[in-house]
Amino acid sequence: MPPTAPWEQGPAREQGPAESASPRGEAPAERATVATPLPERATVATPAPGTVPAPGAQRPTAGRREHLLTRIDGPGTATTVVRVTPPAENRSAPPAEATGGCPVTGHGRSGGHPPPPGVADERDPAPVDPAAAEEFLRQVHAETEPGVPLADRLRQVRAEIDRSGTYTHTMHELVFGARVAWRNSARCIGRLYWQSLQVRDLRHLHDPADVAQESVGHLRAATRGGKIRSTMTVFAPDAPGRPGPRIRNDQLVRYAGHRNPDGTVTGDPGQADFTDHVVGMGWPRPQPAGRFDVLPLLITGPDGRSRLFDVPPDAVHEVPLRHPEHPWFARLGLRWHSVPAISNMPLEIGGVVYPAAPFNGWYLDTEVGARNLADTDRYDLLPEIAKRLGLDTRSVRTMWRDRAMVELVRAVTHSFDADGVTMADHHSEAERFMTFLAKEEAAGRRCPADWSWIVPPMSGSQTPVFHRYYDEPDPELRPAFLEPHGLRPRDDQG
Numbered sequence: 156m157p158p159t160a161p162w163e164q165g166p167a168r169e170q171g172p173a174e175s176a177s178p179r180g181e182a183p184a185e186r187a188t189v190a191t192p193l194p195e196r197a198t199v200a201t202p203a204p205g206t207v208p209a210p211g212a213q214r215p216t217a218g219r220r221e222h223l224l225t226r227i228d229g230p231g232t233a234t235t236v237v238r239v240t241p242p243a244e245n246r247s248a249p250p251a252e253a254t255g256g257c258p259v260t261g262h263g264r265s266g267g268h269p270p271p272p273g274v275a276d277e278r279d280p281a282p283v284d285p286a287a288a289e290e291f292l293r294q295v296h297a298e299t300e301p302g303v304p305l306a307d308r309l310r311q312v313r314a315e316i317d318r319s320g321t322y323t324h325t326m327h328e329l330v331f332g333a334r335v336a337w338r339n340s341a342r343c344i345g346r347l348y349w350q351s352l353q354v355r356d357l358r359h360l361h362d363p364a365d366v367a368q369e370s371v372g373h374l375r376a377a378t379r380g381g382k383i384r385s386t387m388t389v390f391a392p393d394a395p396g397r398p399g400p401r402i403r404n405d406q407l408v409r410y411a412g413h414r415n416p417d418g419t420v421t422g423d424p425g426q427a428d429f430t431d432h433v434v435g436m437g438w439p440r441p442q443p444a445g446r447f448d449v450l451p452l453l454i455t456g457p458d459g460r461s462r463l464f465d466v467p468p469d470a471v472h473e474v475p476l477r478h479p480e481h482p483w484f485a486r487l488g489l490r491w492h493s494v495p496a497i498s499n500m501p502l503e504i505g506g507v508v509y510p511a512a513p514f515n516g517w518y519l520d521t522e523v524g525a526r527n528l529a530d531t532d533r534y535d536l537l538p539e540i541a542k543r544l545g546l547d548t549r550s551v552r553t554m555w556r557d558r559a560m561v562e563l564v565r566a567v568t569h570s571f572d573a574d575g576v577t578m579a580d581h582h583s584e585a586e587r588f589m590t591f592l593a594k595e596e597a598a599g600r601r602c603p604a605d606w607s608w609i610v611p612p613m614s615g616s617q618t619p620v621f622h623r624y625y626d627e628p629d630p631e632l633r634p635a636f637l638e639p640h641g642l643r644p645r646d647d648q649g
Contacts, residue, residue, distance in 0.1 A: 277401065337352055352514075361399065374472075393508045401454065402513060405499045410492075449466055452464045472494065473490045521613050
């Protein structure tokens with residue numbers, strides 16, 4: 156019997172910009188190394204509400220081989236990982252999928268890098284607070300119909316916490332918690348679509364190689380040829396005596412920042428420290444260094460050892476940037492990746508912490524054009540754009556930065572639209588946020604929002620989100636995304 160895709164299916168309550176009604180299914184990936192076969196990865200079927208998912212059937216091994224990723228074992232040493240696509244007759248049909256998104260942004264193997272001192276918080280997770288579990292379960296039963304009486308579920312969870320220090324969410328609870336964490340995200344303007352989030356349940360995966368493989372799988376599943384789907388992949392949780400895996404990259408796709416002898420940076424200066432870190436661990440810096448070199452994934456396993464994995468080029472969907480009116484813009488050689496998958500923020504649901512739960516929506520036009528490519532500590536392209544436009548840059552009073560930013564954002568929006576890649580614009584998304592706000596207030600829920608993040612970085616006063624105050628962000632609100640993992644100072648000293 157072929158495995159079932161590990162999705163919890165939910166209704167598409169709201170539709171986002173440029174959505175496709177027909178999903179592109181992708182067969183599960185068979186993983187093997189060039190040296191010895193690795194254990195097959197169990198998939199998780201979508202269970203009925205109130206049940207805990209169990210591993211599914213083994214996957215067939217015949218099929219088309221395709222490069223998936225490369226584990227970097229050290230300087231000059233790497234292991235290739237491939238995908239084997241099962242024959243068509245062995246594939247199960249994917250479920251119909253809801254779309255929507257937030258326009259913000261090996262087992263028992265030796266090797267890797269040992270944990271540095273001073274990371275006890277990661278190496279020794281605390282037991283789950285029973286009060287946090289109860290509060291969450293009461294919320295689940297107040298807002299949904301999980302199919303299990305609350306009193307029964309509370310008894311189950313209390314007994315499990317007493318026995319093991321933690322408990323296992325049902326699929327219904329996991330998906331509800333993931334979606335509500337998005338709903339509670341004070342910095343996200345795209346929360347209108349929170350009920351459409353797709354959740355890939357991979358809680359049985361701890362090993363960095365498996366996490367890397369399925370992080371690549373996340374990118375493939377979310378991209379859909381440009382019809383971006385809001386997606387979260389949930390890996391193993393923290394538990395007393397067994398921490399879950401951690402992804403150190405702030406996004407699954409980031410471009411390297413290569414420091415030059417003269418102090419300048421080729422690529423993204425915002426990633427220069429991370430680039431230095433992974434080079435120190437053995438990542439071979441591309442030669443020559445480019446402006447858009449995709450960084451490897453840095454993943455820490457339950458044993459505290461960190462490993463590097465290259466992301467295969469065909470998993471990174473990118474858009475070459477051009478301008479609707481200026482042919483010279485295309486010759487600048489600029490591009491940007493399509494899926495903003497945040498990867499270093501732990502997810503807390505009912506006291507259980509999932510340290511690796513990458514999630515994505517789709518980009519907002521100003522996030523790429525007015526921030527990533529324009530900020531002075533990022534790509535800082537406004538002076539170059541202004542020069543090409545023939546603007547007078549001798550004084551800020553000529554508004555050359557403003558004029559160059561508008562054209563840069565226009566180019567980004569035009570390019571994503573021309574390539575059929577989902578991207579929201581700041582005017583439309585501001586209107587949608589006001590709709591979300593009204594719905595939350597009608598439901599009697601507080602709607603925390605960080606004004607400095609909700610208001611777009613361009614034409615802010617021309618959007619309705621500028622002209623009001625919001626409930627202050629509440630650090631105690633749960634479910635929620637927690638503070639991101641940082642780089643560990645001695646990851647590179649194995």
